[in-house]
Amino acid sequence: MRLSASDINDLEKRYRAALINSLSGFKPANLIGTANAQGQTNLAVISSVVHLGSNPPLFGMVQRPPVVPRHTYENILETGVYTVNHIHETIHEQAHQTSARFARDESEFDATGLTPSFVDGFAAPFVAESKIRFGMRLVRDVAIEENGTRFLIGKVEWIDIAEELLAEDGYLNIEKAGSLAITGLDGYHRSEMIGRLPYAKKDQPLQRLEDPMKGFK
Amino acid sequence: MRLSASDINDLEKRYRAALINSLSGFKPANLIGTANAQGQTNLAVISSVVHLGSNPPLFGMVQRPPVVPRHTYENILETGVYTVNHIHETIHEQAHQTSARFARDESEFDATGLTPSFVDGFAAPFVAESKIRFGMRLVRDVAIEENGTRFLIGKVEWIDIAEELLAEDGYLNIEKAGSLAITGLDGYHRSEMIGRLPYAKKDQPLQRLEDPMKGFK
Numbered sequence: 001m002r003l004s005a006s007d008i009n010d011l012e013k014r015y016r017a018a019l020i021n022s023l024s025g026f027k028p029a030n031l032i033g034t035a036n037a038q039g040q041t042n043l044a045v046i047s048s049v050v051h052l053g054s055n056p057p058l059f060g061m062v063q064r065p066p067v068v069p070r071h072t073y074e075n076i077l078e079t080g081v082y083t084v085n086h087i088h089e090t091i092h093e094q095a096h097q098t099s100a101r102f103a104r105d106e107s108e109f110d111a112t113g114l115t116p117s118f119v120d121g122f123a124a125p126f127v128a129e130s131k132i133r134f135g136m137r138l139v140r141d142v143a144i145e146e147n148g149t150r151f152l153i154g155k156v157e158w159i160d161i162a163e164e165l166l167a168e169d170g171y172l173n174i175e176k177a178g179s180l181a182i183t184g185l186d187g188y189h190r191s192e193m194i195g196r197l198p199y200a201k202k203d204q205p206l207q208r209l210e211d212p213m214k215g216f217k
Numbered sequence: 218m219r220l221s222a223s224d225i226n227d228l229e230k231r232y233r234a235a236l237i238n239s240l241s242g243f244k245p246a247n248l249i250g251t252a253n254a255q256g257q258t259n260l261a262v263i264s265s266v267v268h269l270g271s272n273p274p275l276f277g278m279v280q281r282p283p284v285v286p287r288h289t290y291e292n293i294l295e296t297g298v299y300t301v302n303h304i305h306e307t308i309h310e311q312a313h314q315t316s317a318r319f320a321r322d323e324s325e326f327d328a329t330g331l332t333p334s335f336v337d338g339f340a341a342p343f344v345a346e347s348k349i350r351f352g353m354r355l356v357r358d359v360a361i362e363e364n365g366t367r368f369l370i371g372k373v374e375w376i377d378i379a380e381e382l383l384a385e386d387g388y389l390n391i392e393k394a395g396s397l398a399i400t401g402l403d404g405y406h407r408s409e410m411i412g413r414l415p416y417a418k419k420d421q422p423l424q425r426l427e428d429p430m431k432g433f434k
Contacts, residue, residue, distance in 0.1 A: 001377070001378060001379075001380045001383075002336075002375060002376070002377045003375060003376040003377075004374075004375055005373070005374050005375065008274055008373060008376065011387070012387075013272065014386070014387070015386060015387035016271050016272060016274070016387065017271040017272070017387070018384075018386050018387030018388045018389075018432070019271075019376075019383075019387040019388070019389060020268065020270075020271035020274045020373070021268055021271060022387075022388055022389035022391060023268075023274075023276075023301075023349070023351055023373070023376065023389065024245050024247070024266040024267065024268055024276055024301070025245025025246060025247055025266065025303055025349075025391060025396055025398070026243050026244070026245050026246075026391070026396065026397075026398035026408065027243070027245065027268070028241050028242025028243050028244065029242060029243075030241070030242055047268075048267050048268060049241040049242065050241065050265050050267045050277070050279060051237065051238055051240075051241055051244070051264075051265060051279070052279055052361060052363075052364065052366055052368075053237075053361075053363075053364040053366055054233050054234040054236075054237035054238060055230065055233060055234070055364075056363065056364065057225055057233070057237045057240075058361075058363055058364060059240075059241055060267075060277075060279075060361075060368070062267060062268070062269055062277075084240075084241070086242055089411065092411070092414075093414070093423055096414045096417055096423065097417050097423065098417070099416075099417040100417035100418050100419040100421075101418075101419060102419060111419070119219075132240070132242075134240055139363055140363070142359065142368075144269060144270075144275075144277075144370065146269075146270075146273065146275055146356055146357070146370060146372075147269065147270040147272075147273065147275060149269055149270055151269075151277070151359075151368065153361065153363060155363075156222070156225060156237065156240070157221075157222050158219060158220060158221055158222065159219070159220040159225065159236075159240065160218070160219045160220075161218060162218075163218045166218075166236075167235075169231070169232060169235050170228070170229075170231070170232035170233065170234070170235030170236040170239075171235045171236070171239055171400075171401045171402075171403075171404065172235075172236060172239035172240065172400075172401065173400075174239060174242060174243070174400055175400065175404075175406060179242055179243065180243075180411070181242070181243035181398050181408060183388075183389075183390075183391055183392065184388045184389065184413075185388075186388075186413045186414050186415065186416075186426075186433070187388065187392075187410060187412075187413045187429060188410070188411045188412060188413075188414065189392060189408035189409060189410050189411060190408070190409050190411060191243065191398060191400075191406035191407070191408055191409070192406060192407050192408070192409060193404060193405070193406050194306065194309070194397070194405045194406060194407060195404075195405060196401075196403045196404045196405075197309075197310070197313045197403050197405065198403065199316075199403075200313055200314050200315070200316040200317035201317050201318075202317040202318060202319060202328070204317075206310055206313065206314065209403075212404060215235070216403070
């Protein structure tokens with residue numbers, strides 16, 4: 001079936017949100033950890049972290065329009081830092097529950113039972129239960145004028161990972177960590193690896209890598 | 218294990234690229250279809266399409282620095298349009314092969330055996346083998362000064378999907394379509410749904426949705 005721009009425009013609001021949120025494919029399931037200047041912690045599910053570059057190590061993420069209080073966004077502006085923490089199957093219900101409407105003085109850590117931990121000198125808490133977490137410093141807050149969202153560009157300040165997840169070529173086996181993917185607004189999925197494919201070369205057949213932990217030479 | 222900013226900076230270049238590309242979690246596996254003003258088609262794997270908003274329906278995507286010829290980016294600037302096509306397990310080897318270095322006058326469609334199709338009046342080809350594809354019009358080309366990449370903001374012009382994938386609330390069952398997730402630079406994964414979780418409410422336990430095709434009321 002084909003929908004035109006006007007068909008899409010005419011869709012009921014929540015139906016359209018579900019459809020458009022599903023369109024781009026699987027999304028990374030992460031928790032963003034922040035604190036305000038007074039140390040009040042906050043935790044929020046986000047599915048929009050996107051790789052911008054490896055040297056320097058940069059990621060972007062989308063924040064919804066700050067027309068109502070947005071604790072994560074406000075905290076990042078206050079302290080300049082945030083953490084990204086993978087959501088695994090073992091914690092995904094607690095992670096999802098952070099999206100309920102908590103007050104400014106309630107911590108989603110307390111409300112969901114997830115455990116805040118800190119890296120010395122870094123104001124934002126990370127999630128102790130997550131096996132892959134990293135600290136980010138805000139580099140630039142880009143206004144997306146088209147709809148009022150913000151695109152936050154951040155630089156990786158530290159990485160904290162379980163060593164057994166790391167392949168010999170730097171590839172991180174996030175499937176082994178039990179990390180999840182999100183579809184639409186509310187679908188959670190585990191993964192099953194098909195394989196790693198080598199750097200593609202013209203006129204050369206692909207050779208699949210059977211053991212993802214080995215890495216390509 | 219913990220890596221500091223200087224540890225990360227000291228990593229061997231390809232090792233760092235593999236690690237940083239793995240960090241953010243699962244990424245959507247898409248093919249970007251474009252054509253230049255003369256109608257020469259191009260197809261490229263991309264894992265950075267990100268949802269910006271549903272009303273208007275906007276997505277961003279990251280393009281690497283245009284310091285060498287970037288056919289996809291050049292074509293989008295020439296025609297103003299592109300398509301996003303889900304990569305399924307059935308076509309993922311062909312899709313990956315599009316990342317080999319083809320010349321400007323070679324089409325990745327011809328080289329990989331994927332089939333270009335067109336929507337009337339829309340210059341960019343879509344992939345006939347893909348079950349979820351949509352047409353985008355470039356709205357804004359944002360320079361990411363920090364590393365020379367471009368963040369392209371586009372608006373959905375049309376959507377073409379297999380009707381049986383659509384749940385009653387607008388959720389699209391991309392797992393049923395066999396769409397894939399990417400990890401790092403080269404890992405391909407199928408998915409297994411855990412469930413859909415309802416809109417979270419404070420002090421209310423979560424109720425999992427067993428049939429994703431039904432949708433929440």
